Amino acid sequence: MPLFPELKTELEVLFSMTENNEKEFVINRYRDKTQNLRTTFDKIMKRAGLQEIPRPFDNMRASRSKEIYDRFGVTKESEWIGHSARVRKDHYGLVTDDDYTLAAQWEIPPAIPPLNGRNGS
Secondary structure, eight states: OOOOHHHHHHHHHHHHSGGGTTOSOSOOTTOSTTOOHHHHHHHHHHHTTOOOOSSHHHHHHHHHHHHHHHHHOHHHHHHHHTSOHHHIIIIIOOOOHHHHHHHHHOOOOOOOOOGGGSOOO
16 A cells, blocks of 8 residues: 555654654554554544544545545555455445535536537437
């Protein structure tokens, strides 16, 4: 999977910190498989005064899946996210408010005039 610019910037900042520049991993605090990231995430959301997000990790995965699909297509999305095109269709095929807005603004291209004034038959 490519390292997308918004993530690359944050990782470079972490890596440039003196205590991280010789370590293999930049994020070490959450490497324990028993660490409950959901509880920590909920605490951060609450402290930030943000509304609770149901199933935050599933929703973040679905959002990135849609972004990749919209920009790069089904093959790259399935490969980079790590599931089949069928799984993407069944579980990550989101329709957003932006999709409705784009559809409402869609303009039908003008009709192509027939060749030599004939109707093409």
